[in-house]
Structures are given as structure tokens and as C-alpha cells.
Amino acid sequence: MVLERPRERLRLAEVAEPRPGAGQVLIAVRACGVCRTDLHIADGDLSEPKLPLVMGHQIVGTVREVGEGAERFGVGRRVGVPWLGWTCGECRYCRSGRENLCDRARFTGYDVDGGYAELAVADERFCFSIPDGYPDEQAAPLLCAGLIGYRALRLVGDAERIGFYGFGASAHILCQVAVHQGRRVFAFTREGDKEGQAFARELGAEWAGSSEEAPPEEVDGAIVFAPVGPLMTTALRHSAKGARIISAGIHMSDISGFPYEQLWGERTLGSVANLTRRDGEEFLALAPQIPIHTRVEVRSLAEANEALDSIRDGSVEGAAVLRVGDQQAHSGRGST
Numbered sequence: 001m002v003l004e005r006p007r008e009r010l011r012l013a014e015v016a017e018p019r020p021g022a023g024q025v026l027i028a029v030r031a032c033g034v035c036r037t038d039l040h041i042a043d044g045d046l047s048e049p050k051l052p053l054v055m056g057h058q059i060v061g062t063v064r065e066v067g068e069g070a071e072r073f074g075v076g077r078r079v080g081v082p083w084l085g086w087t088c089g090e091c092r093y094c095r096s097g098r099e100n101l102c103d104r105a106r107f108t109g110y111d112v113d114g115g116y117a118e119l120a121v122a123d124e125r126f127c128f129s130i131p132d133g134y135p136d137e138q139a140a141p142l143l144c145a146g147l148i149g150y151r152a153l154r155l156v157g158d159a160e161r162i163g164f165y166g167f168g169a170s171a172h173i174l175c176q177v178a179v180h181q182g183r184r185v186f187a188f189t190r191e192g193d194k195e196g197q198a199f200a201r202e203l204g205a206e207w208a209g210s211s212e213e214a215p216p217e218e219v220d221g222a223i224v225f226a227p228v229g230p231l232m233t234t235a236l237r238h239s240a241k242g243a244r245i246i247s248a249g250i251h252m253s254d255i256s257g258f259p260y261e262q263l264w265g266e267r268t269l270g271s272v273a274n275l276t277r278r279d280g281e282e283f284l285a286l287a288p289q290i291p292i293h294t295r296v297e298v299r300s301l302a303e304a305n306e307a308l309d310s311i312r313d314g315s316v317e318g319a320a321v322l323r324v325g326d327q328q329a330h331s332g333r334g335s336t
Contacts, residue, residue, distance in 0.1 A: 001116040001304040003053045006044030009305050010055070010116070018113065018121040020067035025124045027079065032115035033058025033140035034307040034320040035169070036227065037083070040251045041110060042308055049110050055304075057083040057108035058143040059115030059122070060136045061325065072124045078136075079127040080284075081115065082143045083107050084274050086123050100151075100274035107274075116304050118324060128280050131288045138294045141319035142287055143280075145169035146294075150283040152223045152248040152272040153177060159221030159243065160184060163235055165211055166226030167193075167200050168311075169319035170248060173292055174223070179204035180290045186215040188231075190314060199295075199317055214238055223248050229255040232269055233262070241265035248272050296321045 001010040020026040038055045040046045059081035063073045073079055087094050087102040094102050108114045108122065130139045149170035156162060162178055164171040165188045178185050187200035188211040197208035207216055211231060220243050222235035227249045233256055235245045242265065255269075263269070295318030299307045307320040 001054065001301060003042060003049070003051065003055055005051065006042065006047075006049075010042070010308075012302055015054070015117070018119055020065055020070065020121050022068045023070050023124055024067040024121050025063045025070055025073055025079070025127065026065040026067075027059065027061040027081065027120045027122060028064045028325050029059055029061040029115045029118055029120050030325040031060045031136040031140045032056040032322045032324055033144060033169070034304070034311060034322060035144050036311055037144070037250050038109065039308050039311050040227075045251045046110065050112065053109070054113035054115075054117045054120075055109040056115035056117070056120075056322070057081065057085075057110070058140045058145070058321075059108070059120055060130060060139045060143070061115070061120065064119070066124075070124045073127065078130050080130050080139060080143045081108055081120065081122045081127055082147055082275060082280060083109070084276075085112055085126050097276070097278075100276045100279075105274065115324070116301065116322065118301075126277065128284055131284055133288055133291070137296050137298050137321045137323060140321045141169055141173065141294045141296060142284065142292070145319055146173045146287065146292070147275045147280055147283055148248055148272060149174035149223070149225075150177065150286075151275055151279050152246045155246045155270060155272055156221035156223060156244050159219070161186065161217055161220045161240075163188060163215060163219040163222035163238070164200075164205075165222060165224040165231045165235055166228075167196050167208070168225060168314075168316065171223075171225050172199065172203060172295060172318050175200060175203045175205055176290055176292050177286070186217075186219060188213075188215075193314070195317065219243060221245070224252075225249065227252045229253040233258045236262050236267060236269065239267055241267065243267050244270060246270050246272055294319060298323050
């Protein structure tokens with residue numbers, strides 16, 4: 001599925017088969033998660049994608065061919081490909097363990113073609129082994145919704161009472177992590193989204209309600225998953241002293257002004273940017289220990305536009321995933 005220009009529907013097309021270069025692997029894609037970042041690319045909110053572009057950065061597939069010098073994964077190995085696809089290794093961010101901030105970074109499904117296709121090429125250094133027990137379609141959301149949420153959760157610190165604003169693909173995974181860690185989760189959804197609120201409580205949230213409501217207690221930290229800037233200050237108003245409010249989105253509407261007294265008390269507003277390989281390794285090792293169950297709505301590759309529409313209108317419960325290649329049976333955790 002090819003994006004020719006922003007704000008146009010993706011087009012099903014035959015393209016030249018990609019070839020792996022030095023240090024790369026060619027992957028037969030089996031499933032690819034559909035992310036809100038993909039929607040921001042398609043809608044033109046992220047304005048500098050490679051065009052034409054094959055989107056998709058939550059790729060699960062098997063190695064079909066390896067390029068020169070590629071030794072990490074043999075042919076037939078199941079791997080995952082995340083958003084961060086390459087870094088320079090030389091800038092001050094890379095050299096200080098902050099490769100997620102690399103000035104020259106390349107991103108899967110944005111700077112390089114991604115997983116809305118039968119085949120994809122990736123730098124083997126930025127691929128991950130997929131934990132056993134996760135079918136392809138249930139593993140896909142772990143690679144961005146899970147990873148970015150995990151990094152955001154780390155940035156919140158040791159908050160006991162944590163608010164999640166927007167309960168979609170990422171929050172439904174991170175709710176399970178937070179509950180596993182002994183935190184108390186307060187989930188905020190769109191006004192009237194009773195199904196989403198019930199879903200949050202099912203996953204262990206202590207309280208669930210509308211983002212217009214005040215939680216039963218002040219939060220010690222919050223993650224704003226929805227791309228709505230005013231929710232940052234909403235969370236700030238309901239926060240305790242010392243709280244950290246983190247935006248987990250790559251794009252967000254403007255944050256409105258607010259009085260300093262709401263920030264005072266060593267509260268902070270922050271953001272998460274991309275991920276590091278260390279984040280990926282830690283989170284994918286943790287996922288089966290909890291174990292995390294991903295809830296997915298599966299569509300065919302040809303239905304990518306419909307999957308994006310479902311994210312746009314908020315009708316997805318959990319995560320949207322495209323089924324791409326032939327699916328082998330992988331017994332274990334996960335639900336559809």
C-alpha cells in the first residue's frame with residue numbers, strides 16, 4: 001500500500017522487490033500494526049516523509065534473505081522492526097546513550113519504506129527477536145504502542161497513582177504493565193466512551209471516566225496518549241506535587257497557556273521521543289513475564305485505509321493490525 005501524497009488514500013500497487021544491502025535483512029512481512037503516527041503521516045501532520053512511501057513501523061515477519069555482513073538473524077528467523085530504523089552512532093546523542101534523539105536518525109515507514117507490504121528491508125541492528133508465545137498479529141503492537149508507552153512510563157518515574165489520557169493501542173498495553181508494577185491506574189477516555197472505560201477497568205484500571213472529569217484522587221504522574229494538547233494542562237490541574245506529565249505522541253495540537261501556580265510544586269511537563277534499542281530489549285523481555293495480552297482488530301493489507309479510518313474515528317478497541325503474509329500457527333498468549 002503506497003502513499004503518493006499526504007491527505008490522499010493509500011494505493012494498492014505492485015512495486016519492485018527490495019534487496020537487502022550491507023548489514024540489512026529482507027523480511028517477508030506477516031503482520032504490521034497500524035499506528036496513530038501512520039495517520040499523522042497520511043494526514044500531513046508529519047510533513048517530510050519520503051514519497052512515494054510504504055508506511056508501517058510495527059513489522060513482524062521472517063528473514064528471507066540477509067545482506068553482506070548481516071549475521072544477527074538467520075534465514076527463517078522471526079523478527080520485529082520498530083519505528084527507529086537507523087542512527088549515525090557518531091553524534092553527541094548517540095554517544096551518550098540517547099540514540100532516540102539522533103539528529104540523522106531514519107525512521108521506518110517514514111524515511112524508509114515500511115511494513116504495509118509483503119516484503120521489507122531493515123537494518124539488522126535495529127531489529128528485535130519476537131518473544132515466543134505471541135502470534136504475529138498480537139506481537140505487532142508491542143513494537144511501537146508497547147515500546148513508546150514503556151519509555152513514557154519510565155519517564156513518569158515511580159508514580160503510584162497514574163493517569164492515562166486516551167485509552168487506545170498504547171494505553172491498553174501500558175495499563176497491564178502499570179498494574180503489574182503495583183501502580184493505581186486512572187483511565188480517561190472520550191466523553192461517552194463507556195465501552196472504552198469498561199475495557200480499561202477490565203485490564204485493571206481502578207477508575208475510568210471522561211477526560212472532562214476529575215479523577216477520584218490527584219495523580220502522581222500521567223501519560224497523554226491522545227494527540228490533544230489541552231489534555232496536558234488538564235492532567236496538570238489534577239496532579240499532585242512532584243508529578244510528571246508526559247506526552248507519548250509524535251504530534252500533538254498546541255498546548256494552551258496555564259497559570260504558573262498549576263506547574264509550581266516541582267511538577268513537570270515532558271515528552272517522549274522515539275525509542276532506544278535498550279528500551280526494545282527490556283520491554284520485549286518483560287512482556288511475556290507479565291504476561292501482556294494485546295487486543296487487536298485484524299484487517300487485510302488491502303484494508304489499510306479502513307484501518308487508518310478506524311483510528312481516526314476512535315472506533316478501535318485495542319490496536320489495529322494488518323494481516324500481510326501467510327500466517328503460521330504460533331500457540332500462546334494474545335487475543336483477537
